[in-house]
Structures are given as structure tokens and as C-alpha cells.
Amino acid sequence: MLKKVPHTYVIVFFIIVIAAVSTWFLPGGEYVEKTVIENGEQVTRMEYKTVESQPQTWEVFSAMFKGFERQAGIIVFILMIGGAFWIMNESKAIDVGIMSFLAVTKRIEKYKFFKAIGVNNIIITMIMLLFSVFGAVFGMSEETIAFIIILVPLAISMGYDSLVGVAMVFVAAGLGFAGAVLNPFTIGIAQGIAGLPLFSGFEYRLVAWLVINIVGIAYVLIYAHKVHKDPSRSLVYEDDEYWRQRAQGSVESISYFTSKTSWGVYFVILAILGIFSFIYPTTEMTMGNASQVFPAVPIATAIYAVGGILALRKTVHLFVLHLLGTTILFLIIGVMGYQWYIMKIASLFFAMGIFSGIAMGNNADQITKLFLDGAKDIMGAALIVGLAGGIIAILEDGQVIDTILHKLSQGMQDFGKVASIGVMYVIQTLINIIIPSGSAKAALTMPIMAPFSDLIGISRQATVMAFQFGDGFTNMITPTSGVLIGVIGVAKIPYEKWVRWVWPLIAILVIIGFLLLIPTVTMDLNGF
Secondary structure, X not given: OOOOOOOHHHHHHHHHHHHHHHOXXXXXXXXXXXXXXXXXXXXXXXXXXXXXXXXXXXXXXXXXXXXXXXXXXXXXXXXXXXXXXXXXXXXXXXXXXXXXXXXXXXXXXXXXXXXXXXXXXXXXHHHHHHHHHHHXXXXXXXXXXXXXXXXXXXXXXXXXXXXXXXXXXHHHHHHHHHOOOOOHHHHHHHHHHHOOOOXXXXXXXXXXXXXXXXXXXXXXXHHHHHHHHOHHHOOOOOOOHHHHHOOOOOOOOOOOOOOHHHHHHHHHHHHHHHHHHHHOOOEEEEEOOEEEEEOHHHHHHHHHHHHHHHHHOOOHHHHHHHHHHHHHHHHHHHHHHHOOOHHHHHHHHHHHHHHHHHHOOOOHHHHHHHHHHHHXXXXXXXXXXXXXXXXXXXXXHOOOHHHHHHHHHHHHOOXXXXXXXXXXHHHHXXXXXXXXXXXXXXXXXXXXXXXXXXXXXXXXXXHHHHHHHHHHHHHHOOOOOHHHHHHHHHOOOOHHHHHHHHHHHHHHHHHHHHHHHHHHHHOOOOOO
């Protein structure tokens, strides 16, 4: 029996207490800028000096308040996005999208080429890629629980088991989360704290995402083939009796419709985008050191106009999905073309949520209630960001944070860049086992790791990537993850059997993650 793991809030508060205790024993210190002459030029260096320490006592109780002050923008960002996605999820639009996707893949079964490859293999791969994109782009995590009751029965009906059903959703989103490309909850927050351009280093992150998905999907396909060939070899064969008995059932039906209100929303948004297209006829899109000027906003508007009509001719649910796609498209344009940060990104998703609710026929009170439900659902993540910010506040007020960085840099300065980034990766991975919240861990570790990387000659982008991998992989195995426990609970999979199935994949991914980190400190990569 596993002992009860303390709540994340308890863990973080104990870390605050430990941080306060450390201020009584560690000497005070700080880094100051010093200008020196090198090769006839003035160069600014950071020089460490000792100062009087400030032992912390009652401040442990004010740490959360200070943490909220430090991380106010990120906290509001999380709440707004959580509320907006709750409104959209309530529409069941994503459910409709998945079912439509499966219908399309089934139609290709008649072609010999696809039949030779295996239509089931194609379905598993495409579903996993879809959810991986969701994980990489907007950090899909908790939302995966809702899809378990759809895709586990699908996996059973295809001759597989509940592990394959969970893998198609939860593992796929986890692969995308670990290989995040545009995830605002991890990459966005970490880069913001590190002082890097939002979503910079896109090119290499995309390569990493592809590699991680190839490995993860291959692992799932190999296991699926084994179970399809001999169902008794499934680790959860007995447990899946529940799902086999339900195999004849059907997913809750959804009422398809297109109302005048949804058409009204379409034309209002089209008018707004038309105005923006007139104001911003061209955009300079920047990726790394490359840039290209073209009519990004008018093109995106045209895509919305055509896609919106096609979607509304079928059902408002597809229109809501189209709104999500349009939102992601404008997110990319805003970040790459206009250097948007969390305020504008949160506003974009907030607008998406409101328009989704109106399109579904919800009135103002209903939309407000859904938004509050979503904000309430994600409140834990927002609160933990503030609490984690209190750790840094204690260390800073105690004048010991620079002392810690100085000691770490002295201890690692002879490691070499590859070993140093590896140690960072291990630290992030270990922290993730007890604090699985990516946004909380970013708030906790990046203020320390980012300046530390400067001291040992590693780019802050490489440090963010070490955080990204360390944050992502162990989410799929740690018992402190509420999402994992919820997913396997709905799927009726015992935790110990889940661990037996997933640990080899986690071990492989951890090794792959380290190998992918090596080029970030040995090669000249865009954004690094």
C-alpha cells in the first residue's frame, strides 16, 4: 500500500518553512553588476559579495501574499484561460470533433494501401497526434478525463484494452505537454519568468516534439498489436470486463443544431476581424532569426470566413471548434508578429470562451456561471503559483537566494555544459514527482535556474527546455498527479498495473529527453 502523499499545498508550505530556516544558517549575499575592461571594451559582469543576512520568522505566513504580488499576472492569466476553456468544453464541441475525426478515418479502410498499413494503427496514431497537438499548444491535461469514457470503449471495441484507450488520450496529451511548442501554461510562463521572448526556440522544440511523439506512439502501437493478437496478454484483461460488458452501449447523444445566434456570432467576429485586417494589412512574422512580411491577419480572417460558413452549415459544435482553431491561429500571429504576452493571450482566449458560449445559445448569466466554474476548477493551479512565489520571496527577503546560486555555480562550474544541463534536468524531474503542476514548478524553479544558467554559461532557453522535459514525462506516473489518478480511476485501471505498463515508456522518454538537451548546449540553434 502506498502511503498517503501530502497535498501539494502542504509540500510547498513546508518548503517555505525550510527556506525560512535556511536564512538563519546561510550567509547573506548578493550579485552586483561590475563593469570591467576586456580587450579595450567595457563589459558588465555579475560579481558576488557577502551582505548581512535577514533571518525570516513570521514572514512564512506572509509569503503567500508576497507570492501573489510577484506572480499576479500569471495567476490572472491561468484563471482567465481556465474559465474560457470551461465554457468551450461545456458545448461538447471537442466531443463532436473527435467523433467526426473517427468517422473520416473509418472511411479510408476501403483503400488497399491503408488496409495494408492497418486502419486501426492509423486511427490510434492520428488520435494520439491530435491530442498531442492539444497538449503542446494549450496544455490539455484535466480535459483528458472527459474523453476516457469515449475512447476506452472505442479501444475495447477495436480489440484492444483500456490501457490503449487511455494512451490515445492521456499519454498522447502528456507527450505533447512534455514536448510543448506553444503551451502557455509551461513554456509561456517559464520563458516569461526567464525573460525570454514568448515561444522563442520554436524550431528545435518542434523537432523535440516530433521525436518524443515517434517514440511514444511506437510504444503504444507495439503494445496494441500484442493485445490485438492475443487479448489475454493484456495487463488489465480481467479489469476490462466492466468495459466489455458496456461495449454494446453508446456514448451520450448530442443534439446538433445551428441557431440564428450562432450565425450572429459568426458575422460579429467576421466584422471585427475585417477591421483588424484593414488596420494590419501586413505582418512581419519572426521565428528565431528569420522573418517574413505577409498579410497574416487578412489570410487568417479569410480562413475564418470560409471555415465558419462550412462549419455552421453542419452544426454549431463544429463552429465552436473552428473558433478554437482560429484562436490558436491568431495566437501564433500575435506572438510571432506582435510579441504578445500573457495579457493579450488571456484576452484572446477569454473572447473565444464568451463567443463560444453565445454561439451555443447561453445567456449572460449562464456564461458567467460556466466561466466561474472553470476558474474555480483551475483555482488550485493559480493558488499554488502564488504560494510557490512565496518561496522565492522568503529567500530574497532573507538575502540568501544569491548565496544559493553562488554555491551551486561553484559546485557545478567544472561539470561542463552537458553535465550541468543534465543535472538541471534531473533536479526538475525530481521536483515534478512531488509537485506535478507545471505552472507552479515554473514559478518555483525558473527564478533560480534562469540566472544560475547565466553563471555557468548555459543559455536560458536550454534551461527552460530542461524544465519542460523535467516537468512533462513524470506527470504520467507520479501518484501526486490528480489528473493521472482521475484518468485511471475513470478507466478502472489499478495504479500498480498502470505503473507496470508505463514505467518502461517513462524510462525511455527520460533518456530521450537528456539526448535532446545535449544539442541545446553544444549546437548553435535559433533562439538558444
